Amino acid sequence: MNIVVCIKVVIDPLLSSTDLMIDPVRSRIVARESGQQVVNGFDEQALEAALRLKDNIPGTVITLMSVGKQVPWDVLRKLMALDVDNALVIDGSAGDSHDPRVIAAILAAAVQRLEGVDLVICGRQASDWDNAQVPIRLAGNLGWPCLTLAREVKMVGKEIQVRRVLLDGWQDMSAKPPAVITVTSELGELRYPTMKGRLAAMKRQPNVWSISDLGNEFVEATELVEIQMIHHPKESNCHFIDGESGQSKGEQLAAVLMSSGLI
Amino acid sequence: MSGIMIAIYSDDYITNESLFRELVSLAKQLQAQSHERLTITVVGDESGSCTQTVAEYGEELVRIAIKVPENAPWPEYDTEALVQLCNELQPSMILLPKTFWGTEVAARLTAILDGSAAMDITAATLLSDSLEVTRTIFGGVAEARLRMARMPAVLVPHPKIWPEAEPLPTDSSITLFTPNIDLGALQTIPKDRHRLAQAPDVAQARILIAGGRGLGGPEPFKLLEEIASMIGGQVAASRPPVDSGWVSGQIQVGLTGKTVAPDLYIAVGISGAIQHITGCYNARNIVAINNDPHAPIFQYATYGVVGDWQDVLPTFYEALKTIIKSSREKVY
Ligand SMILES: Cc1cc2nc3c(=O)[nH]c(=O)nc-3n(C[C@H](O)[C@H](O)[C@H](O)COP(=O)(O)OP(=O)(O)OC[C@H]3O[C@@H](n4cnc5c(N)ncnc54)[C@H](O)[C@@H]3O)c2cc1C
Numbered sequence: 085m086n087i088v089v090c091i092k093v094v095i096d097p098l099l100s101s102t103d104l105m106i107d108p109v110r111s112r113i114v115a116r117e118s119g120q121q122v123v124n125g126f127d128e129q130a131l132e133a134a135l136r137l138k139d140n141i142p143g144t145v146i147t148l149m150s151v152g153k154q155v156p157w158d159v160l161r162k163l164m165a166l167d168v169d170n171a172l173v174i175d176g177s178a179g180d181s182h183d184p185r186v187i188a189a190i191l192a193a194a195v196q197r198l199e200g201v202d203l204v205i206c207g208r209q210a211s212d213w214d215n216a217q218v219p220i221r222l223a224g225n226l227g228w229p230c231l232t233l234a235r236e237v238k239m240v241g242k243e244i245q246v247r248r249v250l251l252d253g254w255q256d257m258s259a260k261p262p263a264v265i266t267v268t269s270e271l272g273e274l275r276y277p278t279m280k281g282r283l284a285a286m287k288r289q290p291n292v293w294s295i296s297d298l299g300n301e302f303v304e305a306t307e308l309v310e311i312q313m314i315h316h317p318k319e320s321n322c323h324f325i326d327g328e329s330g331q332s333k334g335e336q337l338a339a340v341l342m343s344s345g346l347i
Numbered sequence: 348m349s350g351i352m353i354a355i356y357s358d359d360y361i362t363n364e365s366l367f368r369e370l371v372s373l374a375k376q377l378q379a380q381s382h383e384r385l386t387i388t389v390v391g392d393e394s395g396s397c398t399q400t401v402a403e404y405g406e407e408l409v410r411i412a413i414k415v416p417e418n419a420p421w422p423e424y425d426t427e428a429l430v431q432l433c434n435e436l437q438p439s440m441i442l443l444p445k446t447f448w449g450t451e452v453a454a455r456l457t458a459i460l461d462g463s464a465a466m467d468i469t470a471a472t473l474l475s476d477s478l479e480v481t482r483t484i485f486g487g488v489a490e491a492r493l494r495m496a497r498m499p500a501v502l503v504p505h506p507k508i509w510p511e512a513e514p515l516p517t518d519s520s521i522t523l524f525t526p527n528i529d530l531g532a533l534q535t536i537p538k539d540r541h542r543l544a545q546a547p548d549v550a551q552a553r554i555l556i557a558g559g560r561g562l563g564g565p566e567p568f569k570l571l572e573e574i575a576s577m578i579g580g581q582v583a584a585s586r587p588p589v590d591s592g593w594v595s596g597q598i599q600v601g602l603t604g605k606t607v608a609p610d611l612y613i614a615v616g617i618s619g620a621i622q623h624i625t626g627c628y629n630a631r632n633i634v635a636i637n638n639d640p641h642a643p644i645f646q647y648a649t650y651g652v653v654g655d656w657q658d659v660l661p662t663f664y665e666a667l668k669t670i671i672k673s674s675r676e677k678v679y
Contacts, residue, residue: 101488213484217454224458229534251597256538269590305463309492322651330658338666346611347578
């Protein structure tokens with residue numbers, strides 16, 4: 085089986101707002117310090133789903149695919165320490181667009197050019213824009229079925245089957261490959277690489293394609309007018325409950341919440 | 348293209364009525380500017396009771412019900428039905444709730460109709476020649492202003508931004524829309540479904556006591572449950588307890604969970620990552636119990652306890668019991 089896993093490199097979502105700023109030239113949010121980029125968490129889990137399929141299906145080939153202007157290889161390379169066969173970087177400034185219509189069209193063109201892909205696995209959404217649209221639009225562009233929010237992915241006969249998370253439980257859904265799948269956090273964390281894998285990854289390089297080679301023109305559906313930071317933390321005015329021990333603080337807290345009428 | 352369409356899923360309506368009422372407010376705001384016809388479409392309402400209630404939100408609304416067959420793939424069928432309806436009505440704006448269903452249908456509809464979509468919007472303005480929206484990004488630390496360049500514009504509002512519309516009693520007429528869909532031609536196939544007991548909606552609670560990874564397992568959530576039921580509250584959680592299967596995803600608060608705004612939000616063993624805070628930021632009071640004095644949650648808290656929950660919670664519970672008991676004795 086031939087699996088493509090889509091990977092977006094994002095700014096570490098756990099950075100606090102004070103560590104972020106707006107790059108006025110490119111109208112995007114950047115970290116104040118360098119080296120704060122990570123693989124989007126849900127995309128790591130998409131890779132884990134692919135690796136689990138590969139564990140069970142001999143001959144499976146996994147290709148990582150990432151689009152953007154100068155995708156940082158040092159971030160992606162960490163994933164190459166796992167049982168990943170290829171990495172394909174699609175380079176060009178259109179790849180930095182905020183707009184899912186553009187990104188999905190680029191990915192679709194690349195998947196078509198790769199040929200013979202059975203499955204594209206994506207994270208359910210990226211932690212910077214949280215659109216949850218690229219995978220579904222990608223499936224639309226390819227004309228493939230899209231199975232979403234998977235916490236489990238497996239082949240059952242000739243069908244790919246996912247256990248999709250619902251608010252009040254789960255549902256199994258299946259489709260005939262080729263298909264696009266999105267993965268949610270309930271699937272579990274990405275496995276750790278071995279030391280041997282890590283050393284081997286140091287020597288690996290991606291294939292690089294240029295967006296302009298993919299031919300199409302990629303047109304945004306939404307125009308980005310402006311980005312601005314909105315300060316979340318209020319002036320920190322937390323009233324800390326004093327006490328000799330945790331036990332006495334617990335009692336104090338009960339008294340404070342009752343007397344202030346909050347309970 | 349002209350017209351504003353609200354589309355909701357009947358199951359979402361039952362568990363998330365406030366989201367629907369917020370959609371009505373947004374729709375009416377847009378309608379006041381654009382004077383376009385407003386349609387509400389309810390998808391999947393077998394009994395018809397949801398459509399009846401929904402019909403009470405104003406006389407200028409056109410109400411349309413779409414029934415979904417038992418074995419139809421979710422939400423591919425729903426999307427296909429809405430696409431057919433949109434082809435007929437040609438709405439320029441489609442509003443959907445921020446639920447699993449709404450988020451996914453938004454993406455699927457936008458893809459098929461090749462429109463533009465904006466998720467998590469906090470403001471929408473019709474300019475003379477375009478629609479501009481503001482939406483949160485980066486988990487809520489920033490916002491972006493977008494001009495919707497393709498029609499239809501598919502909008503999913505951030506919860507608890509628009510007020511909840513009140514029903515206006517009217518004579519409601521409901522049209523049934525029957526799409527022409529060959530189930531065999533759809534691409535996804537539904538299989539087994541497992542439903543958990545319906546948890547009460549955390550978005551409606553006045554008091555929430557939320558547990559995080561710091562609780563270490565499912566067991567301590569029972570203590571939270573006991574405290575909650577004593578003080579008339581409900582239990583909520585951050586994402587890790589849901590991912591680990593300790594609690595149901597229905598009670599997750601945050602970016603990919605519910606947005607809540609209770610009077611009191613007690614966060615136990617929760618660090619205060621922005622993706623969590625964005626879901627509870629509008630709580631009137633946040634109380635944090637955490638053994639790390641530097642945990643970001645304290646920046647948002649009115650009251651903080653630095654300590655191990657295993658020490659703090661049991662005495663908190665006992666003290667509450669005593670105080671509540673003695674105050675009852677005083678009353679009677
Ligand atoms: C795109 C995206 C979407 C997300 N959506 C959500 C979402 O909807 N909701 C959500 O919650 N998260 C979400 N997250 C995850 C989020 O970034 C954090 O990882 C998560 O909120 C952390 O949960 P936590 O605070 O329970 O765990 P941790 O961050 O691990 O914090 C545990 C806390 O418990 C404290 N603790 C440990 N032991 C004890 C003890 N014995 N007594 C007292 N305190 C103790 C620790 O000091 C720590 O502060 C999302 C992330 C991304 C990238």
